[in-house]
Amino acid sequence: xxxxxxxxxxxxxxxxxxxxxxxxxxxxxxxxxxxxxxxxxxxxxxxxxxxxxxxxxxxxxxxxxxxxxxxxxxxxxxxxxxxxxxxxxxxxxxxxxxxxxxxxxxxxxxx
Numbered sequence: 001x002x003x004x005x006x007x008x009x010x011x012x013x014x015x016x017x018x019x020x021x022x023x024x025x026x027x028x029x030x031x032x033x034x035x036x037x038x039x040x041x042x043x044x045x046x047x048x049x050x051x052x053x054x055x056x057x058x059x060x061x062x063x064x065x066x067x068x069x070x071x072x073x074x075x076x077x078x079x080x081x082x083x084x085x086x087x088x089x090x091x092x093x094x095x096x097x098x099x100x101x102x103x104x105x106x107x108x109x110x111x
Contacts, residue, residue: 030078036070037084037104038063073104081108 039059046052072087084104 028079030076030080030083033075033077034087035073035075037073038068038070040105071104079109081106083107 039062041055041059043051043055046055074085074087076083076085083106086102086104088102
């Protein structure tokens, strides 16, 4: 009998979790992920997962209620911290990149 593969199983088990996917140098410079930003909410010292999920729902509700456009961002994770940077299209050599103006938020990693 042929085995049915679940079409939603997107995780490949071929990779060994003990072997890192990125080099040590990549962690120093940062690993980039593309995302869409809808908002933030400070949750000081959450005691449970329920508080975090409630905060995420509150952000999504306000986003939909106000009809705000999603911002295209790059999420840069490095040993220094996590940085959210606006993603803009480059124009032909006329636009100078000002990194300070493009950073939405930056949080250091303590542990």
